[in-house]
Amino acid sequence: MTYNEFKDKVFKLAKEKGFEAQITYSKNYEFSIRLANGNMDEYKDANNSSISLKVLKNGKIGSASTTIFDAPERLLEEAITNYEIIDSEEENFFYDGKGEYPDIKSYYGEFEKLSVKEKMGKLNKMHEIASKDESIMMVPMTVLGHQVTEVSMANTLGLEKTYKGDGGYAYISVVAKDKSPRSGFWYGLTTKPENLNVEEISQKAVEEAKAKIGAKSVKSGKYRVIFRKDEFASLISTMLIPMISAENAQKNMSPLKEKVGEKIGSDILKIKDVPYYEGSLSNAAFDNEGVPTKEKNIIENGKFKTFLYNLKTAKKEGKESTGNASGRGIAPINLLVEPGELNFNELIKKLDNGIIITSLEGLHSGANPISGEFSLGAQGLKVENGEIVGGVEQITVSGNFLNILKNIEAIGNDMWISFGGAISPSVIVSEIDIAGNE
Structure with a gap:
């Protein structure tokens, strides 16, 4: 069953039972590589998704969630069951989707175009820059990753909106020699790979640790x-x-x-x-x-x-x-x-x-x-x-x-x-x- 089929089925059933309904469908992708003292310690390449349903009647909301487009009837019944046990005098609302929405570009897709080899190259460069400094005795952690988030939101009042955004990040921790070890940490995040300056991130972490010496x-x-x-x-x-x-x-x-x-x-x-x-x-x-x-x-x-x-x-x-x-x-x-x-x-x-x-x-x-x-x-x-x-x-x-x-x-x-x-x-x-x- 597709998202639209699932949504339409839930909305139809909810209206028949006297409820307004709202669905939020979220998809997330995350990629990250972590080095521990220069050796690969973690590799993540994962997708996950969730479907959240809210039902509304008389200012009261019930909710339920799932991860698959299956059994819309069951999800609706779970939300209604939760609605019935809610004991609150606070009034809740759904939004009808009217109004002026800002035109925002949040998805570029540039990080996804990088090969794993290119990402490893950036990660190894970070570790190399930090570890070659004579004052640095250890580089415990070096991480590079990126993510994509997609959200679709709709309700029976007319709201129908979608969002897609992405971006990447890198961070590093280092330890400088002293009577007691001195740690340094720095990170950066951005929406485009060319703006993620891994050299600067490493240098900043090193500077941070060295500044603590003495x-x-x-x-x-x-x-x-x-x-x-x-x-x-x-x-x-x-x-x-x-x-x-x-x-x-x-x-x-x-x-x-x-x-x-x-x-x-x-x-x-x-x-x-x-x-x-x-x-x-x-x-x-x-x-x-x-x-x-x-x-x-x-x-x-x-x-x-x-x-x-x-x-x-x-x-x-x-x-x-x-x-x-x-x-x-x-x-x-x-x-x-x-x-x-x-x-x-x-x-x-x-x-x-x-x-x-x-x-x-x-x-x-x-x-x-x-x-x-x-x-x-x-x-x-x-x-x-x-x-x-x-x-x-x-x-x-x-x-x-x-x-x-x-x-x-x-x-x-x-x-x-x-x-x-x-x-x-x-x-x-x-x-x-x-x-x-x-």
Whole structure:
């Protein structure tokens, strides 16, 4: 049975039983190769697919899933059974597919054209570059991969949308010689092979490890810091994304509740949610409910402009969905921190004296997006008179995330695309508490 035959059968049966129905069909392909200390450790070349069915009546949803186009009657009955046991007063909705959808090119197919030999060549090159550096004693892991995602979504209200996207990635971990081994890690991701610079990824990992040689702690106190682009992206993913969820605000789980229109950040801070960013693997023309995505300002010159909504949370406030329903609830498509004018070296010069934060540890246990408070182990680089003078370890950075946003005094132009859809440059924060043991 084909997808269309299966879908039509389910929709017909659902309508006969008095339900609206919605099907999401997802197909995923993943290829990856992993080297462990230069030897092939894992080879993956896999396809998987899933069919998710939701039925809706009187604002209540039941769901079921399968992996094969077989027995549509059974899948529908399972969804209806689950509908009948749902005990919730919250009203749910389907989207009718109306509205203007952005024209987004997300599938290029260039990674799939590469032969396995070409992919191995890139992977071996990464390992070779890292291992030939005299300071590197080990290259524990080298990975290269790519993926293709296809989604078809349709419902009995008229929604009928499809999406196909792809992209590739590479990452490497290295260990440098010291009194205790010093690790370095770097990765890159993009939609086209020519933009995946495996040489740079290896060199960055090596630089990261070598910079930690001889690292030591610092005295406790207040410091000016640079949050390097990758770590600032991780921080806003952990802290800001939950804060701007309308669902969390409605549950009194966001410190930004009732702060729309208020100043919550630096005058120079601009953060958007955008449906497309070149090189991102998160681009999408519609969200998990089929609602069209669109660009929106989250923070504009320091002012908080809007929460992100799905259909259910928007209805509660008499608003329209912002197109941000996700498998995790509500999330941005691409959370973009608008770049400034300074490159990373210029940021270091502007910092003059302070610390560059290059690693944050324990984000999911030491950071609380409900209160904004965080206390995180960290590593970094010490800067004196605009020059990096050594590595920093055994420190803890702590404070409130909203204070970080207010204390941003400079923003770089060294953009970083993360796996989670956060896109950010490095930033200078004028003051943060650091505990050390020097």
